[in-house]
Amino acid sequence: MARQIVPVLALLFSTAFLLAGNGLHGLLLPLRNTAEGFSTAELGLIGNGWATGFILGCLTAPVVVRRVGDIRAFTCSAACAASIILLNGLFVAPVWILLRAGSGFFLAGAFMIIESWGYAV
DSSP states (O other), X not given: OHHHHHHHHHHHHXXXXXXXXXXXXXXXXXXXXXXXXXXXXXXXXXXXXXXXXXXXXXXXXXXXXXHHOXXXXXXXXXXXXXXXXXXXXXXXXXXXXXXXXXHHHHHHHHHXXXXXXXXXX
């Protein structure tokens, strides 16, 4: 019984951390934008970048999973998303639009893999 629960718990804990981090990033980035003096248009483009990246990630992730498998695709998606989100602290510029699109792209892949992975376990 314990051998069946441990993989599911690992998946649930990683999902909880991923969702909490994404939620905090989505909440704090607009606050940082306004503190840095970004315009409303730039703030809207940053939000739009995440949605565009998320849609592209939803379309691309199944192809990647079929090619390399669930574990490798999830590892790559989560690592790339974390790296891109950390880059937001290095650059305070409208380049955040591209960074946010990248984080949306990789988080869409990670979320898709998490949802399909639960059925495989």
